[in-house]
Amino acid sequence: EVVLTQSPATLSLSPGERATLSCRASQSVSTYLAWYQQKPGQSPRLLIYDTSNRATGIPARFSASGSGTDFTLTISSLEPEDFAVYYCQQRNDWPLFTFGPGTKLDLK
Amino acid sequence: EVQLVQSGGAVVQPGGSLRLSCTGSGFPFDDYAMHWVRQAPGKRLEWVCLISWDGRRAWYTDSVKGRFTISRDNSDASLYLQMNSLRTEDTAFYYCIKDLRKSNTGYLDFWGQGTLVTVSS
Numbered sequence: 730e731v732v733l734t735q736s737p738a739t740l741s742l743s744p745g746e747r748a749t750l751s752c753r754a755s756q757s758v759s760t761y762l763a764w765y766q767q768k769p770g771q772s773p774r775l776l777i778y779d780t781s782n783r784a785t786g787i788p789a790r791f792s793a794s795g796s797g798t799d800f801t802l803t804i805s806s807l808e809p810e811d812f813a814v815y816y817c818q819q820r821n822d823w824p825l826f827t828f829g830p831g832t833k834l835d836l837k
Numbered sequence: 838e839v840q841l842v843q844s845g846g847a848v849v850q851p852g853g854s855l856r857l858s859c860t861g862s863g864f865p866f867d868d869y870a871m872h873w874v875r876q877a878p879g880k881r882l883e884w885v886c887l888i889s890w891d892g893r894r895a896w897y898t899d900s901v902k903g904r905f906t907i908s909r910d911n912s913d914a915s916l917y918l919q920m921n922s923l924r925t926e927d928t929a930f931y932y933c934i935k936d937l938r939k940s941n942t943g944y945l946d947f948w949g950q951g952t953l954v955t956v957s958s
Contacts, residue, residue, distance in 0.1 A: 761943070763944050763945070765882075765945070772932055772948035772949065772950060772951055773882070773932075773945070773948055774948070775937070775944060775945060775946050775947070778937060778942070778944040779944075784937075784946065816881070816882060818882070818944075818945070820942065820943030820944060823943065824884075824887055824896040824941075824943065825884075825898065826884040826943050827884070828881050828882040828883070828884070829881065830881045831881060
């Protein structure tokens with residue numbers, strides 16, 4: 730099973746700042762990695778798939794990169810609605826899809 | 838507008854059974870693979886199972902194999918999860934999810950609202 734770890738566990742920032750979230754895989758997942766956003770009381774939402782492709786309707790301030798075992802999600806300038814928990818997920822180890830533990834992005 | 842409306846969550850005793858349902862609208866239901874994912878309180882998301890667009894193939898995480906069955910009725914745009922021999926560790930919010938594509942990408946494009954299953958005596 731591919732184990733995903735995320736850092737930091739919590740990131741405290743202010744609106745307008747840049748956020749950088751990391752996801753590391755225990756073995757290579759090629760570029761088969763996604764990112765999801767979950768706000769309190771809501772279901773997760775797909776942000777990014779295949780490492781760097783934004784899902785439909787996702788603003789351009791969300792970007793992502795990486796390959797193999799190290800991946801990054803960047804939010805260029807935080808909006809108030811971006812404060813949430815972010816999960817990474819791999820689909821390379823078919824069909825044993827796994828998720829990271831999440832990074833909580835909260836308001837400083 | 839894409840919608841996935843879930844029902845069926847409940848409190849059930851260990852060893853019991855439960856069936857979750859999910860109805861899709863706003864998209865061609867029979868064009869997409871569908872998943873169930875769960876999230877136990879305070880734990881990370883856990884993928885549970887996947888069914889192909891035509892219902893002919895299904896895949897499960899090891900911990901539910903032989904106990905859970907995913908199925909679909911494309912004529913009704915419905916997805917089901919039959920859960921038998923429930924254990925306390927199955928307690929979680931269960932989400933019905935549309936795959937990004939027809940071809941079982943493994944990316945979870947749109948999520949239902951979730952339904953809580955509590956296994957407790």
